[in-house]
Amino acid sequence: EDKVVQSPLxxxxxxxxxxxxxxxxxxTNFRSLLWYKQEKKAPTFLFxxxxxxxxxxxxxxxxxxxxxxxxxxxNITATQTGDSAVYLCAVESFASGxxxxxxxxxxxxxxxx
Amino acid sequence: SAVISQKPxxxxxxxxxxxxxxxxxxxxxxxxxxxxxxxxxxLTLIATANQGSEATYESGFVIDKFPISRPNLTFSxxxxxxxxxxxxxxxxxxxxxxxxxxxxxFGSGTRLTVV
Numbered sequence: 001e002d003k004v005v006q007s008p009l010x011x012x013x014x015x016x017x018x019x020x021x022x023x024x025x026x027x028t029n030f031r032s033l034l035w036y037k038q039e040k041k042a043p044t045f046l047f048x049x050x051x052x053x054x055x056x057x058x059x060x061x062x063x064x065x066x067x068x069x070x071x072x073x074x075n076i077t078a079t080q081t082g083d084s085a086v087y088l089c090a091v092e093s094f095a096s097g098x099x100x101x102x103x104x105x106x107x108x109x110x111x112x113x
Numbered sequence: 114s115a116v117i118s119q120k121p122x123x124x125x126x127x128x129x130x131x132x133x134x135x136x137x138x139x140x141x142x143x144x145x146x147x148x149x150x151x152x153x154x155x156l157t158l159i160a161t162a163n164q165g166s167e168a169t170y171e172s173g174f175v176i177d178k179f180p181i182s183r184p185n186l187t188f189s190x191x192x193x194x195x196x197x198x199x200x201x202x203x204x205x206x207x208x209x210x211x212x213x214x215x216x217x218x219f220g221s222g223t224r225l226t227v228v
Contacts, residue, residue: 034216041203041222043156045114048216088155098169099144101217103155 002027004091006104014112017079021107023089024071031099033065033072036088038106043088046074079111115140115208119220126196126227133192134223136206141186146217147179150203159204162189196227 004025013019025033032050036043047056049065049072056063060079065072076083089104116139126132136145147159159179160168168181182190193200203224209217 036216041224042205042219045216045218090156098161100158100161101146101156103157105155 002091002093002102004089004102004104006087006089006107008107009105010108010110012110012112013079015080017111018075018077019079019109021074021076021087021089021109022071023073023104025089025091025102025104026070027091027093027102029093029095030067030091031094032092034090034092034101035063035072035074036090038086038088039084046087076109079109081111081113084109084111114218115142117206117208117218117220119206119223121223122221123224124226126225128197128227130196131192131194132196132225133190134204134206135190136188136220138187138208142208143186144208145183145189146207146209147181147189147191148205148207148219150205152201156205159191193225196225198227201225201227 007022032048034048035046037046047063052065052067060077063074086106086108088106090101093100118137120135124132145162148156149159150156158171159174160170160181162168162181162183164183164186178194180192203222205222206220207217
């Protein structure tokens, strides 16, 4: 059965800290891995990773994928209170002509002022 | 990427009643997805809705409980039928180009509380 596991489940840090969020997966017919930020209800897209070892970067956020070891990390440097959210990892698979997302349980990040 | 308008934003419903959630997309899309997020949990796919065909339901979800309509390429509804408190969740619709570089776009979500 396909699964996506995120760790830690929750994290509390102070502004300015650097955090690393982990996502491991066991998914057949892997196509891509995506990171989302969920603050209220709707997740918002952060990164899409398809190739191993190529870092994607956006401001203070960066992410990388290791397709051999089946994991990805999301780094946030110099955290701010606005980074407080649930960070979701999702793996996209393609099988029998259908695309599908499998979501991890999420990491709840709280950044204290 | 597409913009999705989802209604209602939230609702409190009596058990045994039904609620229909609507998603309107600002462009034509082939596939729309409906997710449920129970309190403290991650997103679980309910079904995939293609225009002109029956929705495809994931294991654990049935059409009688979650009927879906997809009358055209920009609109879909999900009905939560005969509700019980266990149906209290956030419901989200989503669209996206398969394998697209910007991921899937989500509607703003419907927070449903069943009392």
